[in-house]
Amino acid sequence: MDTHIADEMLKELDINEITVKANDRAAERYEIDPEAEKKLLHKLDMHILPVLWFLYMLAFLDRSNIGTNYHTSHHYSGNAKIQGMTKDLKMTGNDYNIALFIFFPSYIIFEVPSNILIKRLAPSTLLSGLMFCWGIITIAQGLVKTKESLYAMRFLLGFFESGFFPGCAYLISMYYKRYELQWRFNIYFTGSIIAGSFSGLLAYGIAHMDGVQGYGGWRWIFILEGIFTAVVALCGKFFIVDWPEKAKFLTDDEKRLLIARLSADVADAKMNRLDKPAMRRIFTDWKMYVGTLMYLGIVNTGYATSFFTPTILTQLGYKAQAAQVRSIPIFLVAAFFCLVTAYCTDKLRHRYAFCILGICIATTGYAMLLAQAMIPVGARYAAIFLIVTGGYMCQPVTIAWLANCMSGHYKRSVSSAFQIGFGNLGGIIASDIFITNEAPGFVTGYAVSLALIWVTAIGCTVLLLGLRRENRKRERGERDWRLETSDADNLGDDHPHFRFTY
Numbered sequence: 001m002d003t004h005i006a007d008e009m010l011k012e013l014d015i016n017e018i019t020v021k022a023n024d025r026a027a028e029r030y031e032i033d034p035e036a037e038k039k040l041l042h043k044l045d046m047h048i049l050p051v052l053w054f055l056y057m058l059a060f061l062d063r064s065n066i067g068t069n070y071h072t073s074h075h076y077s078g079n080a081k082i083q084g085m086t087k088d089l090k091m092t093g094n095d096y097n098i099a100l101f102i103f104f105p106s107y108i109i110f111e112v113p114s115n116i117l118i119k120r121l122a123p124s125t126l127l128s129g130l131m132f133c134w135g136i137i138t139i140a141q142g143l144v145k146t147k148e149s150l151y152a153m154r155f156l157l158g159f160f161e162s163g164f165f166p167g168c169a170y171l172i173s174m175y176y177k178r179y180e181l182q183w184r185f186n187i188y189f190t191g192s193i194i195a196g197s198f199s200g201l202l203a204y205g206i207a208h209m210d211g212v213q214g215y216g217g218w219r220w221i222f223i224l225e226g227i228f229t230a231v232v233a234l235c236g237k238f239f240i241v242d243w244p245e246k247a248k249f250l251t252d253d254e255k256r257l258l259i260a261r262l263s264a265d266v267a268d269a270k271m272n273r274l275d276k277p278a279m280r281r282i283f284t285d286w287k288m289y290v291g292t293l294m295y296l297g298i299v300n301t302g303y304a305t306s307f308f309t310p311t312i313l314t315q316l317g318y319k320a321q322a323a324q325v326r327s328i329p330i331f332l333v334a335a336f337f338c339l340v341t342a343y344c345t346d347k348l349r350h351r352y353a354f355c356i357l358g359i360c361i362a363t364t365g366y367a368m369l370l371a372q373a374m375i376p377v378g379a380r381y382a383a384i385f386l387i388v389t390g391g392y393m394c395q396p397v398t399i400a401w402l403a404n405c406m407s408g409h410y411k412r413s414v415s416s417a418f419q420i421g422f423g424n425l426g427g428i429i430a431s432d433i434f435i436t437n438e439a440p441g442f443v444t445g446y447a448v449s450l451a452l453i454w455v456t457a458i459g460c461t462v463l464l465l466g467l468r469r470e471n472r473k474r475e476r477g478e479r480d481w482r483l484e485t486s487d488a489d490n491l492g493d494d495h496p497h498f499r500f501t502y
Contacts, residue, residue: 032257032260032261033257036257037257037261040254040257040258041180043249043250043254044175044176044258045184047241047247047249048171048172048175048184048241049172049184049187049188051236051239051240051241052168052171052172052188052191052240053187053188053190053191054191055127055131055168055191055232055233055236055240056165056168056188056189056191056192056195057191057192057194057195058195058228058229058232059131059161059164059195059229060191060192060195060196085216085218088216088218089144089145089146089147089150090147091147095147097431098151099147099150099151099154100154100431101428101431102151102154102155102158103154103155103157103158104158104424104425104427104428105155105158106155106156106158106159106162107158107159107161107162107421107424108158108162108421108422108424108425109162109421110158110159110162110163110421111162111163111166111417111418111420111421112414112417112418112421114126114130114162114163114166114167114417115163115166115167115170115413115414115416115417116274116410116413116414116417117163118163118167118170118171118413119409119410119413122242122243122246123167123171123240123241123242123243124236124237124238124239124240124241124242125237126163126167127163127164127167127168127171127236127240128233128234128236128237128240129233129237130160130161130163130164130167131164131229131230131232131233131236132229132230132233132234133160134157134160134161134164134229135226135227135228135229135230135231135232135233136226136230137153137156137157137160137226138157138222138225138226138229139222139223139226139227139230140153140226141153141154141157141222141226142215142218142219142220142221142222142223142226143219143222143223162421163417165420166416166417166419166420166421168188169185169188169399169403169416169420170403170412170413170416170417171241171243172184172185172188173185173400173403173412173416174243174244174409174412175241175244175258177261177262177265178265178404178501179346179349179501180346181346181400181403181404182342182345182346182351182396182397182400183339183342183343183346185342185396185399185400185403186338186339186341186342186396186400187339187342189338189392189395189396190335190338190339193331193334193335193338193392194331194332194335196327196331197327197328197330197331197332198328206220206221206224206225209224244258244259244262245259266407266498268491268495268497268498269407269408269491269492269493269494269495269497269498270407270408270409270489270490270491270492270495271407271408271409271410271411271490271491271492272408272409272410272490273410273490274410275487275490277486277487277490278410278411278487278490278492281411281491281492281494282410282411282414282415282492285406285411285415286466287402287405287406287415287463287466287467288402288406288414288415288418288419290459290462290463290466291398291401291402291405291415291419291459291463292418292419292422292423293423293455293456293459294355294398294402294423294456294459294460294463295395295398295399295402295419295420295423295426295456296422296423296424296425296426296429296452296455296456297426297452297453297454297455297456297457297459298358298359298391298394298395298398298426298452298453298456299395299423299424299426299427300426300427300429300430300448300449300452300453301362301387301390301391301395301449301452301453302391302392302395302426303426303427303429303430303431304430304433304434304445304449305384305387305388305391308369308384308434308442308445308446309327309330309384312377312380312381312383312384312440313326313327313381315377315380315440316377316378316381326381329385330384330385330388331388333385333388333389334385334388334389334391334392335392337389337392337393338392338393338396341354341357341358341393341397342396342397345397349501350502351397351400351401351404351501351502352460352461352463352464352502354393354394354397355394355397355398355401355456355457355460356457356460357390357393357394358389358390358391358392358393358394358395358397359390359394359453359454359456359457360390361386361389361390361393362386362387362389362390362391362394362453363390363450363453363454364383364386364390365383365384365385365386365387365390366383366387366446366449366450366453367450368380368382368383368386369383369387369442369446370443370446370447370450372440372441373441390453391453394453394456398419398456398460399416399419399420401463401501401502402415402416402419403415403416404500404501405463405467405493405500405501406492406493407492407493407495407498408490408491408492408493410492411492411493426452429448429452430445430449433445433448433449463502464502467500467501467502468502470500471499471500474496474497474498474499477496479494479496480496482494482495482496483496
């Protein structure tokens with residue numbers, strides 16, 4: 001093992017950059033012990049994933065308290081709403097919908113700046129800080145006296161939540177090679193699915209505090225879940241990992257090994273400077289926009305589920321706790337297939353087919369609901385399993401796939417935030433297509449949601465064909481001219497030696 005080369009690679013790191021200033025030939029000269037690599041991966045998994053998974057799960061417990069979830073949106077109508085919030089705040093007409101909608105502008109706008117900021121700060125500081133702040137805002141939502149105050153809190157909530165999900169996704173992606181990422185990311189992602197299976201029951205239990213200290217049940221939902229979030233965030237500062245070169249849980253030898261294997265995975269494709277040429281490369285990259293369209297189409301299904309699931313369970317004759325219990329198997333099945341998909345897509349080193357498979361499964365469910373007049377209500381319940389499972393098989397793959405195709409610290413941070421932020425426009429679409437007077441048929445909602453998942457399918461196909469075409473160009477040497485440009489050391493995935501995954 002040539003430790004001198006590894007030491008030089010370590011010295012050349014930017015303070016928050018794990019892509020080294022050594023090419024893949026140098027990385028090859030650093031001999032990697034397979035047994036040491038296996039132990040390193042196990043150590044990474046134990047220090048990174050459990051903490052982020054737990055924090056993400058807890059974060060989702062207070063995301064269903066007012067209404068639609070912000071990333072996967074699989075809960076019923078807001079727990080706080082049905083516990084008297086709209087009555088106490090004198091909300092009428094579209095006031096409740098405004099409270100839901102006003103979250104999105106700040107959430108979408110600030111995702112990219114937040115992911116640029118995390119490059120300059122310790123992830124443990126920024127992520128725990130964001131979580132603490134939205135915990136305080138959640139408490140404040142339980143103390144508001146007017147609907148205008150609620151609107152203000154919702155806007156601030158979007159601001160502070162904007163950086164957490166893409167920031168965690170970005171942090172995970174900086175520790176693993178491209179064909180190790182999907183499995184790890186899906187484990188993290190299942191935190192939201194598991195939370196969805198019991199958050200309603202938790203809120204139902206808290207609501208029994210109605211009248212305690214003169215506060216309505218809906219206020220206690222916000223207050224207690226906000227306090228819990230803030231306390232966990234303070235503890236999270238000491239458990240969330242920082243960038244690899246600053247990771248306290250790694251020895252110097254382990255850092256060298258980690259850097260060498262990651263360097264070999266991305267070759268010279270780094271982006272250490274956020275200058276004008278870099279910004280131009282980022283925002284003119286067609287992959288980022290196609291990836292955002294892919295995410296928008298499939299995330300709409302996550303949001304849409306929250307609108308029609310209560311109706312179908314009501315048709316089955318279930319209410320309150322009984323309905324929440326019947327939702328648990330849906331999310332457990334979805335979590336299982338989410339993880340199976342992740343394992344297979346990494347093992348087979350392929351993304352596209354698994355996205356299409358999930359879309360086809362969800363399509364079957366939508367087709368059943370569009371024809372619900374001809375099928376029993378039990379089959380409609382089965383259709384929910386297909387839609388939720390198919391959606392969660394595809395959704396996390398679209399995120400990791402785009403991250404795989406974006407190399408360089410800044411390129412990956414901006415593209416990840418852009419995809420998740422603007423992709424959440426799918427939630428706004430979902431909130432407008434389930435028309436009340438169409439219940440229980442919701443023909444418009446089902447039809448538009450079905451069309452949008454095939455927008456995702458088209459986007460995946462465009463990405464696949466584009467990546468294959470670009471790889472062939474690079475094999476023929478048609479991109480080698482970029483090595484003569486003034487920013488040849490800051491090309492990111494535009495580097496001719498980089499190869500895309502699909």
